[in-house]
Amino acid sequence: QVHLRESGGGLVQAGGSLRLSCVASEGTFRDYAMGWFRQAPGKEREYVAAISIRGDFRYYLDSVKGRFTISRDNYGNTLYLRMNRLNAEDTAVYSCAAGLPRDIHEVPPSSAYHHWGEGTQVSVSS
Numbered sequence: 001q002v003h004l005r006e007s008g009g010g011l012v013q014a015g016g017s018l019r020l021s022c023v024a025s026e027g028t029f030r031d032y033a034m035g036w037f038r039q040a041p042g043k044e045r046e047y048v049a050a051i052s053i054r055g056d057f058r059y060y061l062d063s064v065k066g067r068f069t070i071s072r073d074n075y076g077n078t079l080y081l082r083m084n085r086l087n088a089e090d091t092a093v094y095s096c097a098a099g100l101p102r103d104i105h106e107v108p109p110s111s112a113y114h115h116w117g118e119g120t121q122v123s124v125s126s
Contacts, residue, residue, distance in 0.1 A: 002027030002098050002115050009094060009120030014087050016124070022079040022096030022117055029077040032115070033101040033108055035059075036070060036081045038092035038122075048094070049081060050107035059107050063089070088126040095119040 008020040020036070035050035049070040050059040058070055069082040079096050097113035 004096050004117035006096050006117045006120040009122045011123045012086055014124055014126045016086055017084045020081040020094055024077040030074040032098035034072055034079045035097050035113055038094045040092040047110040052107055053104045057105055086124045088124050091124050093119040094122050
């Protein structure tokens with residue numbers, strides 16, 4: 001079972017940038033597709049971005065396309081989310097998760113992620 005821990009959250013002004021990291025331990029990081037999710041107070045969790053096992057397929061929520069970039073380092077067991085041009089609607093707790101896809105070139109649906117980090121808060125001031 002893989003254990004996940006996020007870092008890199010914080011308070012940023014609108015228009016600013018942050019990079020989130022998610023380090024995996026105990027388990028084989030490269031066996032999993034990886035995703036970033038977020039949840040704002042009073043709202044449902046959103047499937048923000050995902051990356052396939054080898055990094056050759058990426059998924060993005062429509063509202064973050066062109067602003068967020070997901071990447072992974074399979075040698076360093078780390079997942080990243082680069083977030084640019086942040087706005088107040090991006091304020092949420094961001095969590096990374098690991099899931100097993102049907103194919104190494106795909107990412108799982110949001111329901112198929114079973115290993116989660118505790119999350120890191122991202123707050124964007126307008």
